[in-house]
Amino acid sequence: MNGPEIHVGFAPGLHVFVPQARRHGATAVATDGVSTLGHVVESLGVPLTEVGALNVDGRPVPASHVPAAGETVTVAPVDRPQRVPGAPLRFLLDVHLGTLARRLRLLGVDAAYESTDIGDPALAARSAAEKRVMLSRDRGLLRRRELWAGAFVYSTRPEDQLRDVLERFAPELRPWTRCTACNGVLERATKEQVADRLKGGTERSYDVFAQCRACHRVYWKGAHHEQLEAIVNRALAEHG
Structure with a gap:
């Protein structure tokens, strides 16, 4: 990726998935200007199954959001207890x-x-x-x-x-x-x-x-x- 640069920060609960260098504050990430935020987060090592709220410059966005240059993203873990809608829990x-x-x-x-x-x-x-x-x-x-x-x-x-x-x-x-x-x-x-x-x-x-x-x-x-x-x-x- 060599497109717009954004800054991504991960909550401590997700640090197990990311390199040591990305565990302290928001770090710069180059995107391609086309991929969704969900794709970017997974490319950094975090499965979306473990992601809760995604915030861009303080406002919530879906995983389908396409990042723009200069945005600051914070990635939180899933809420606990996690509710799984639509079927009995199995x-x-x-x-x-x-x-x-x-x-x-x-x-x-x-x-x-x-x-x-x-x-x-x-x-x-x-x-x-x-x-x-x-x-x-x-x-x-x-x-x-x-x-x-x-x-x-x-x-x-x-x-x-x-x-x-x-x-x-x-x-x-x-x-x-x-x-x-x-x-x-x-x-x-x-x-x-x-x-x-x-x-x-x-x-x-x-x-x-x-x-x-x-x-x-x-x-x-x-x-x-x-x-x-x-x-x-x-x-x-x-x-x-």
Whole structure:
């Protein structure tokens, strides 16, 4: 770009996406005089999924605004909690976020997950077809125009990832209602209904069971229940 020069400043919440030199005040950026402000912001490293208000010389503008020479742009992060209009709040996670997907499902949040790398075009197409918010750490994926909605997952630690998603979107939490394996809905099951899938020790020791309507996986309060319960209780205390 070698056209009109503008000045762009990013809020601290977006500094993770921009070089150190652009993190302090508004810095000069050469544009081509044709590209939209949204395109300019993304060319500087910030996916539009992470952008909230765009202001030019103190007035709000849309991402479709074409910058003119001398304008000063301030870029703010999305408001939290972020509202996603037009469909029930549902998520789609890429292949790298399996633990986060299972924890969201544990809390009863509708979280589809691709366990294999099906490629960015297919993920974006599924997001659009099913109206799911795409969660990913892949900035290139989040810049795809066919996405219905998306959000960058800022941390690599599952605990922080979960906290970030719950804080950002404030989904309704309904723990123990979804299958952590396939995202299906759980229903109560009697011991007789699931007896053929229980080992002897489990059948003797437990009486309360649930079963996934989709994949028929059976659940009970087994050896890992206390660990899972701690995750649930922490999420409810902070975001319930």
